[in-house]
Amino acid sequence: MTKENHNSKSMFHGFWALTNRDLKKWYKEPILLFMSIIQPVLWMGLLGKAMNIGGILTGNSVSLSGIEGNLNLSPSILQAAAKDQTLQAVMSALQNYFSSPQFSTQIMKQTFGVSNYFSFMAIGMLSFVVVFTAMFSGMSIVWDRRLGFLNKALSTPVPRGAIIMAKVLNSVIRSLIQAAIVIVIAWLLGIQFGATFSVLSLLVAFAGLFLMCLGLSSLFLAIAIRSTKWETQMAVVNLLNLPLLFTSNALFPTNFMPSWLKTVSKFNPITYGTDVARQMIINSSVSLWGIGPGHLLFDFLFLGCFALVFAGVGIFLSVRYLSR
Amino acid sequence: MDDVISVEGLTKVFNGTLTAVDHVNFSVHQGEIFGFLGPNGAGKTTTIHMLTTVLKPTEGSGRVCEYSIREDPTEVRYCIGVVPQEYTADEDLTGIENILLCADMYGLPRSESKERAKELLALVELSQFADKKVETYSGGMRRRLELACGLINRPRVLFLDEPTLGLDVQTRAATWNYIKKLKEQFHMTIFMTTHYLEEADNLCDRIAIIDRGKIIKLDTPEALKESIGGDILTVSTKEGDDDVTGLIGKIPRVREVKKQDSTYRVKVEKGEETAPLVLNALMKQGVTMTKLSLSKPTLDEVYLEYTGKTMREEEGGDSVFRQRMTLRRARQ
Numbered sequence: 001m002t003k004e005n006h007n008s009k010s011m012f013h014g015f016w017a018l019t020n021r022d023l024k025k026w027y028k029e030p031i032l033l034f035m036s037i038i039q040p041v042l043w044m045g046l047l048g049k050a051m052n053i054g055g056i057l058t059g060n061s062v063s064l065s066g067i068e069g070n071l072n073l074s075p076s077i078l079q080a081a082a083k084d085q086t087l088q089a090v091m092s093a094l095q096n097y098f099s100s101p102q103f104s105t106q107i108m109k110q111t112f113g114v115s116n117y118f119s120f121m122a123i124g125m126l127s128f129v130v131v132f133t134a135m136f137s138g139m140s141i142v143w144d145r146r147l148g149f150l151n152k153a154l155s156t157p158v159p160r161g162a163i164i165m166a167k168v169l170n171s172v173i174r175s176l177i178q179a180a181i182v183i184v185i186a187w188l189l190g191i192q193f194g195a196t197f198s199v200l201s202l203l204v205a206f207a208g209l210f211l212m213c214l215g216l217s218s219l220f221l222a223i224a225i226r227s228t229k230w231e232t233q234m235a236v237v238n239l240l241n242l243p244l245l246f247t248s249n250a251l252f253p254t255n256f257m258p259s260w261l262k263t264v265s266k267f268n269p270i271t272y273g274t275d276v277a278r279q280m281i282i283n284s285s286v287s288l289w290g291i292g293p294g295h296l297l298f299d300f301l302f303l304g305c306f307a308l309v310f311a312g313v314g315i316f317l318s319v320r321y322l323s324r
Numbered sequence: 325m326d327d328v329i330s331v332e333g334l335t336k337v338f339n340g341t342l343t344a345v346d347h348v349n350f351s352v353h354q355g356e357i358f359g360f361l362g363p364n365g366a367g368k369t370t371t372i373h374m375l376t377t378v379l380k381p382t383e384g385s386g387r388v389c390e391y392s393i394r395e396d397p398t399e400v401r402y403c404i405g406v407v408p409q410e411y412t413a414d415e416d417l418t419g420i421e422n423i424l425l426c427a428d429m430y431g432l433p434r435s436e437s438k439e440r441a442k443e444l445l446a447l448v449e450l451s452q453f454a455d456k457k458v459e460t461y462s463g464g465m466r467r468r469l470e471l472a473c474g475l476i477n478r479p480r481v482l483f484l485d486e487p488t489l490g491l492d493v494q495t496r497a498a499t500w501n502y503i504k505k506l507k508e509q510f511h512m513t514i515f516m517t518t519h520y521l522e523e524a525d526n527l528c529d530r531i532a533i534i535d536r537g538k539i540i541k542l543d544t545p546e547a548l549k550e551s552i553g554g555d556i557l558t559v560s561t562k563e564g565d566d567d568v569t570g571l572i573g574k575i576p577r578v579r580e581v582k583k584q585d586s587t588y589r590v591k592v593e594k595g596e597e598t599a600p601l602v603l604n605a606l607m608k609q610g611v612t613m614t615k616l617s618l619s620k621p622t623l624d625e626v627y628l629e630y631t632g633k634t635m636r637e638e639e640g641g642d643s644v645f646r647q648r649m650t651l652r653r654a655r656q
Contacts, residue, residue: 014431025417028416147649152473156426156430
């Protein structure tokens with residue numbers, strides 16, 4: 001009873017065929033692509049533009065007139081000040097400085113690492129689109145199970161791990177393409193690229209997003225692996241999407257978070273994916289962990305481990321639990 | 325070894341409580357069509373899932389193409405073809421894309437799979453629809469496409485799960501012809517499940533009647549029909565004639581005679597040959613017959629005899645959902 005000699009390439013063959021099956025469904029329906037990027041573009045285009053934090057801090061938004069009252073100065077000091085030319089000159093210099101663009105730029109740079117909030121947020125939206133695509137990747141395996149395709153795939157020699165990893169790869173490819181479209185739209189809407197921005201740095205940014213998506217997709221597929229109800233998946237997505245974003249630096253820097261939230265954000269992979277993209281695309285480097293700038297390596301270390309662990313978990317679970 | 329499938333004590337228990345398949349033993353010979361006949365929820369699909377390595381058996385062993393379904397599932401997968409109950413073809417892809425996808429899952433190189441796909445599409449008469457999206461296919465076409473997918477790896481044994489579920493009479497007859505063709509032209513071994521009696525009668529060389537996870541009876545359709553007592557010959561005589569129960573009872577191959585008024589219900593073996601003997605005997609005796617009929621037992625009677633006549637509670641959950649989806653798409 002000798003085992004037949006099977007095509008050794010069959011593992012990759014089936015893996016790619018399954019990935020391509022899902023990809024085809026996506027690129028043959030441009031409406032799906034449109035729907036998946038409309039949300040981050042709306043967030044970025046409307047909220048990102050409306051939340052003009054830099055604008056709040058410039059021009060007439062900040063005025064020192066009447067500040068004397070707020071300082072609780074005694075009338076005698078005010079009288080003395082009115083006579084003191086030097087003090088008046090200092091006051092007016094301060095007034096000029098606070099209302100100048102330099103002041104707002106300074107504050108913005110310190111807070112967001114970039115002079116306008118839109119640019120900061122646009123990069124957050126790259127993460128947003130990746131996170132959402134990854135979250136919905138669990139849905140497709142539920143449908144495959146319900147419609148019987150999964151059982152058919154399980155009765156073929158295609159490796160069990162390949163069934164899951166094809167879904168993961170599909171999700172990764174989709175989200176990276178969507179992220180690329182989002183960055184182009186952000187460019188059209190006026191994102192300020194960093195001084196050292198180049199094709200290479202863009203590639204590094206996408207490498208970070210790749211790892212983030214690999215880990216997240218594996219995680220959500222692992223959750224869905226035995227599920228037979230797509231409603232459950234919807235509930236999971238609804239439950240987790242905003243908390244995941246809000247506990248990361250996608251929308252706001254972690255520096256001003258209360259310490260408990262800051263701690264949570266340090267375990268959120270989105271924080272690291274976004275940080276890589278910010279450093280690479282807009283040169284925004286807000287310190288995380290107090291490590292300061294130059295934590296790119298640490299970001300990649302975290303993302304790499306995250307991706308590796310959850311991809312491993314996904315493959316393990318699919319070999320173990322895909323069939324009951 | 326002549327048996328393509330052999331199963332011993334195969335058992336599947338879901339969630340530790342629900343015994344779907346209960347210590348089943350059977351074997352399927354090379355080149356035969358073997359049918360699992362039973363009501364919904366009898367354990368037919370679960371058995372197929374275990375034999376096609378989709379489900380792991382809780383207990384017992386099974387060999388398909390000489391490989392153990394427990395120890396060598398990958399080898400089993402290479403030698404079987406599966407046509408599931410559901411329409412699993414991807415609606416957004418074309419017919420040929422779907423077949424090539426199946427081919428890829430078996431690791432067939434493109435050069436080979438393209439040729440095979442064309443051959444198979446011709447076999448199931450879908451060549452002219454090869455480049456049409458599956459969502460435009462009718463139920464019968466979808467079923468044929470599934471059949472083509474199941475044959476892409478030139479399997480030694482083909483598993484068909486409810487091959488004509490939800491199809492209309494014409495399409496069903498056509499599908500039966502494809503199945504017969506596979507057996508006759510390619511000497512393929514086929515394991516199928518059905519809850520349609522005429523389908524089992526029409527196609528299967530041997531039938532296992534399964535209910536509540538157990539095989540109740542396993543035999544050829546003819547023997548099964550025989551087993552409930554042979555054909556029924558009904559003879560009515562003119563009122564007032566002598567009682568001929570004893571006379572009929574002495575004729576060879578007559579098993580049982582029941583008289584009600586002037587009508588005799590005679591259970592006989594080989595009805596066509598025995599009926600003339602009964603007629604001759606009665607004529608010799610000078611009995612005037614007014615009515616005569618010969619009825620053969622259908623598989624319906626066999627089935628009801630063994631599975632009981634109570635309605636089955638529908639099983640809930642996923643399998644029912646899938647069956648409904650299948651029915652809905654079949655009607656498109």
